[in-house]
Every structure is written in C-alpha cells, then in structure tokens.
Amino acid sequence: xxxxxxxxxxxxxxxxxxxxxxxxxxxxxxxxxxxxxxxxxxxxxxxxxxxxxxxxxxxxxxxxxxxxxxxxxxxxxxxxxxxxxxxxxxxxxxxxxxxxxxxxxxxxxxxx
Amino acid sequence: xxxxxxxxxxxxxxxxxxxxxxxxxxxxxxxxxxxxxxxxxxxxxxxxxxxxxxxxxxxxxxxxxxxxxxxxxxxxxxxxxxxxxxxxxxxxxxxxxxxxxxxxxxxxxxxxxx
Numbered sequence: 001x002x003x004x005x006x007x008x009x010x011x012x013x014x015x016x017x018x019x020x021x022x023x024x025x026x027x028x029x030x031x032x033x034x035x036x037x038x039x040x041x042x043x044x045x046x047x048x049x050x051x052x053x054x055x056x057x058x059x060x061x062x063x064x065x066x067x068x069x070x071x072x073x074x075x076x077x078x079x080x081x082x083x084x085x086x087x088x089x090x091x092x093x094x095x096x097x098x099x100x101x102x103x104x105x106x107x108x109x110x111x112x
Numbered sequence: 113x114x115x116x117x118x119x120x121x122x123x124x125x126x127x128x129x130x131x132x133x134x135x136x137x138x139x140x141x142x143x144x145x146x147x148x149x150x151x152x153x154x155x156x157x158x159x160x161x162x163x164x165x166x167x168x169x170x171x172x173x174x175x176x177x178x179x180x181x182x183x184x185x186x187x188x189x190x191x192x193x194x195x196x197x198x199x200x201x202x203x204x205x206x207x208x209x210x211x212x213x214x215x216x217x218x219x220x221x222x223x224x225x226x
Contacts, residue, residue, distance in 0.1 A: 041220070043118070043218055089156070091156075104153070
C-alpha cells in the first residue's frame with residue numbers, strides 16, 4: 001500500500017523567504033504526483049502535476065521536482081508571501097487507478 | 113477547466129439523522145467518482161470509488177451500509193451518511209474523472225454531527 005509522508009508538518013517563515021516542502025512515497029510505481037493547496041474548510045486547488053516521466057514542473061513562484069527512484073518530491077516556493085499561507089498536500093497516483101494517496105500535508109504560515 | 117460542484121459546503125446535524133452530499137460534474141461526463149474524507153490533522157483518505165450505473169467499491173474499514181453512494185448518472189454522485197454520529201464529523205470531498213486522464217475535485221463538505 002502506498003504511504004505518502006510530508007515533512008515538515010508545519011512551517012512558519014517570514015515573508016520573502018524561499019522554502020522547500022518535502023514529500024516522500026514508498027511505492028515508486030506511480031503514474032504521477034500532484035501538489036495541492038488547501039485553505040481551511042475549503043476544497044483543493046491543484047498547483048502542479050508531475051507525470052512519472054518528468055523531473056519537474058514550474059508555475060510562477062512554484063517549482064516541483066520528482067525523483068521516482070528515491071521516492072521523493074519537493075515543492076519549492078520562492079519569495080513567499082502571506083497569501084501563500086495554507087496547507088500543502090502532495091498526492092501520488094498509482095499506475096492502476098485514478099485514486100490518489102495523500103500525505104497529511106504541511107501547514108505553512110507566512111508572516112508579514 | 114472542468115468544474116465539480118459539491119453541496120452543501122457545510123452541514124450541521126443532530127446525531128441519528130442522515131445527511132446527503134451531492135457531487136456534480138458541470139461540464140463533463142464523470143465516468144468515475146471518488147469520495148474522500150479527512151479528519152482533523154489527518155490526510156485525505158479514499159472512502160469509495162463509484163462508476164456510473166454500478167455499485168461502489170469501498171475501501172477497507174468503510175461501512176457500505178453507513179455510507180451510501182449512488183452514481184446514477186454521468187454527472188451526479190451522492191454520498192449519504194446514514195444515522196450520523198459525532199465520530200462521522202469530518203471533511204468529505206469528491207473527485208471526478210472525465211473520459212480522459214483528467215481528475216477534478218469538488219470544494220468539499222464539512223460535516224458536524226452534534
């Protein structure tokens with residue numbers, strides 16, 4: 001069974017800092033890996049999706065990398081802003097279906 | 113992009129009552145829908161997978177008689193929490209798969225059972 005772990009569980013940084021969120025997964029036979037943002041009591045906003053054949057994806061200040069062999073993905077946020085405060089989830093999709101295995105998330109607080 | 117509408121966004125009910133949550137794909141046909149729940153400070157966990165016109169497949173530990181899933185059309189799936197109890201209080205969210213590789217999430221439902 002796929003296990004997805006995210007470190008750290010919580011992070012507080014001052015505005016303007018660059019930061020890295022980590023995600024690891026136990027089964028490297030994934031179809032893709034996706035990073036989401038979740039605001040309190042809200043649904044999920046997809047940030048970046050990396051196919052298993054890709055090494056990284058970028059969108060604005062966000063960059064996500066994928067290393068299947070080591071079972072790791074990182075989400076890099078450049079020049080953090082208070083509006084980035086949210087919980088960030090990573091989810092691995094297995095090769096046999098469309099269901100996602102989620103980590104517990106990293107709760108990010110960016111202070112002004 | 114494709115939109116999945118989930119209602120209600122928040123519901124408070126008394127213990128013993130049943131609650132229905134709807135998930136609609138607005139501009140595409142959802143061949144498969146997934147229902148997840150998330151307890152506080154926990155990860156989203158898959159509850160069940162439903163294909164249009166067939167019975168849902170439940171994950172281990174999820175009571176199918178308690179969490180009734182109906183996927184009667186290609187645009188609508190419902191999750192009914194029967195005889196809800198305080199331990200069922202959770203965040204429930206659906207996702208829908210289109211005929212391609214797309215996977216889209218609803219906005220979630222926060223259920224509080226008193």
